[in-house]
Amino acid sequence: MRPSTARYIPSHSPSSLLRANSHSPRPPRPSTPNHRRHVTNTIEPAPAGGHLPSVATSSLLRMTREAALRAPGLRWKDEPDALRDRDHEAGEGTDGARETRKMNVYQAVRDAMGIALLKDDSALVFGEDVAFGGVFRCTMNLAEEFGRDRVFNTPLTEQGIAGFGIGLAAMGHTAIAEIQFSDYIYPAFDQLVSEAAKMRYRTGGQYDAGGLTVRAPCMSVGHGGLYHSQSPEGFFLGAAGIKVVIPRSPLQAKGLLLAAIRDPNPVVFLEPKILYRSAIEQVPTSDYELPLSRAEVLLPGDSLTLLSYGTPLYHCETALSLLRSPPPSLAHLIPASLRSAQVELIDLRTILPWDIHTVIKSVEKTRRLVIVHEAGRSGGVGSEIAAEVQKRCFLRLEAPVKRVTGWDTPVPLVFEKFYIPDAVRILDGVLETLMY
């Protein structure tokens, strides 16, 4: 029998490119007893013993049912109208009966799409390889549950996926498209910018692509290289008419995705892929939404505002813990007076249109701003925010707005960790700004 020649042809599939490096095992989570039952916008404090937070043990994640149900801005969407459209307060309404379940980001995303498909008969989910569950399992069993005429594969064409989705949306469907990696969104860029973003404007409101939501995994993953690590959100800043949303955790992902799907504007929903499995928290199982265009203050402070979104938020958290209690190798670089600085950490969440009000309010208080993102420096989100902040807060600022970002190069493969704004680089930016 002739040996198959196919054996010696290298695989070009994403799965071979993303063969997992072993991730360090998750240490047992120290218990953080939560004695507070009143409404609070802050996260539980880190354990007193001190540790270097990584995503698995981050205090930014809501690990208990009570914490999850108290997520600020959470609105239940399965209550009658009267109860529904208020900002959520703990202990009110049907809170006591609400269930939560431990989920990671891909399970939360899947949960959100399941709810959307269930409640909205016109909803469709489509993209490359989504029918079998998706390369990141975000669409697991959706085709089995809702049928192959509602959850289906498209050919290999991002332009086609976006164009098809825009057409569906224009005809009144809820179109939930998936682009397999945000690095591949560029063939769809023309459709999104020229058609989706402009449809409402060019027809004077007679037509729109509001029913379209385009989901894509973004940001670095450790071994993604040039084409599996990108953060293209900056490219969309010029496309007024489109919204761009980036969640940081499972609870955020589900609420923001449901809000994005139901928002009457086309939304590009970028999911940091490294968080798909590594970010785990308690997520309410009911239908709920989180507000778009509202940033969230994660840690209150008054010395400096640290603004970011997606994966770098966890590096920010690490940087702040390094600032508070530096290891011996860094201690000489951090003056003791700065170690008690209270830095206000903000998650931007919606990149376009971004929450100017929350950011300005914070910078007016702290007078210093550091913006962190993985995307390259030039023309990134940081440049837009810095320009707006310096215009509105010029006389209040005590230091130039600092941007800690990826370099102006493609995302390297072997040297990825020198490209990403990691905890040390963020700490350096914070120190430079505090000491200006």
Add this chain to the structure above:
Amino acid sequence: MIDAHSPPRSRRVEDWKKVDNPLLRLGNYLESQGWWSAVEEQALCTQQRKDVMDAFQRAERRKKSQLGEMMKDVWCGETAKQREELRSLLGKYGRA
């Protein structure tokens, strides 16, 4: 960590690979003309596999490049803007 998993191959694809694969069909034709044989095929495969493994091992033994490579070849004739910044950060924090 990330577990990008790929779709299962369908029966249709498997059957096509066995019967209609143009590589196999060309191979059969060459054999039928006496220009190629299963023995030669086997020898070639073995040799090529060895060549690949040797190249692989040679590559693995090579040292990592200098960090400066990260900022080369972005443009032709222009340098990436942030070399100095990276250099000063490394000097300050001394990471390997």
